[in-house]
Amino acid sequence: MTVRVQCLSGAVRSMLKVAVCLVVAAVTVMALSGLAGTTADALPGHPETSCQPDTPGNDPCAGATGPIGENSCNGDDACVDSSGQIGDGSCIGDDACVDSSGQIGDGSCDGYDACSDSSGQIGDGSCIGDHACRDAGTWIGAGSCNATSACTSSFSLIGAGSCNVTSACTSSSSTIGAGSCNATAACADSESQIGDDSCNANAACVDSSSRIGAGSCNATTACSSSSSTIGAGSCNGSSACPGSESQIGDDSCNATTACPSSSSTIGAGSCNGASACPSAFSRPIGDGSCIGLDACPGSSGSIGDGSCIGDSACPGSSGSIGDGSCIGDNACYESSSDIGDCEFNFVYVDRDCDGLASDVDCDDNDALNVSRCAPRLPYPEIVNAPANADVGAWVLPNPTAGTNTRCGAAV
Secondary structure (H helix, E strand, O other): OHHHHHHHHHHHHHHHHHHHHHHHHHHHHHHHHHHHOOOHHHOOOOOOOOOOOOOOOOOOOOOOOOOEOOOOOOOOOOOOOOOOOEOOOOOOOOOOOOOOOOOEOOOOOOOOOOOOOOOOOEOOOOOOOOOOOOOOOOOEOOOOOOOOOOOOOOOOEEOOOOOOOOOOOOOOOOEEOOOOOOOOOOOOOOOOEEOOOOOOOOOOOOOOOOEEOOOOOOOOOOOOOOOOEEOOOOOOOOOOOOOOOOOEOOOOOOOOOOOOOOOOOEOOOOOOOOOOOOOOOOOOEOOOOOEOOOOOOOOOOOEOOOOOEOOOOOOOOOOOEOOOOOEOOOOOOOOOOOEOOOOOOHHHOOOOOOOOOOOOOOOOOOOOOOOOOOOOOOOHHHHOOOOOOOOHHHOOOOOOOOOOHHHHHHO
């Protein structure tokens, strides 16, 4: 009996050893599982370096369905309920990329609330700043929208290296070229097509609906509320072209307050002077015209090519001014009727009263080749001025080329 009991006791001991081993193994597995649950790979399919909270117990990436790159979505509630693909090193910050559905590139959307609710494709290195690209709904190029609140609620197509200043391009729905709108509030609420390297000044192109060429509107409040077509290299002056409604040619309106509220067609290389063409309504202005301080204010006539060149040239004109006319400071002051081509210019003044133009004419060669004035020039008070009177630029070329009958009569 004793031997049998010892055998049974040995068998029992063996069974107990096996049971103990099983228990230890189970406890070890549970312990390892518990440790794994405290690390970053708690979410299946997400890298260990991603989805890390700032606050213990917070659950970033909860509900996220899209692929998430390395070192991304780190911050309380980052990437919660996101569905788009998120690149490496992106969406760093509390609430970053929450509910985002677009593809987000590498190194993007880093900041509090950055890119939350966004649905557009965001390039590499973009939307870095608090609230940057929040609710943005379109394509954003690489290296863009890197500032606080930049491109929020934007539905613009934004090129590379653009909108990199506070509040730039907010609520815009434009097509914005590369290297553009890099200033505070630039291009906000814009609905236009903006070329490369344009609107780079505070509040430039705000609320514009124009088609703006490359290298244009690069000054404070330039082209704000404009609705016209603005050529390349134009409106580069403070408050230039605000509220303009007409077509503005290339390299035009490049000075402070040039072409405000204009509704006429302005040719290339025109209205380049402070306050130039401020009331250019209804009628076209030719190429290379209205160049100078206060040139062409109040004009309502058609101004030809190469005309009204000089400070305060054509300030009160309301009629048609021909090509190459009204050259010089204060030329054609208060004109109200037709002025012929190459006529009534500063260079035609007979200052010495010898019957010849005192300077050169429009072909810059033959001083006698002065064409007749237009028949309706309304300057009788100047034509009938006493002989040798100092009337500056207002002595008109006589109907007889090369002579001045008023001077001849007075000799």
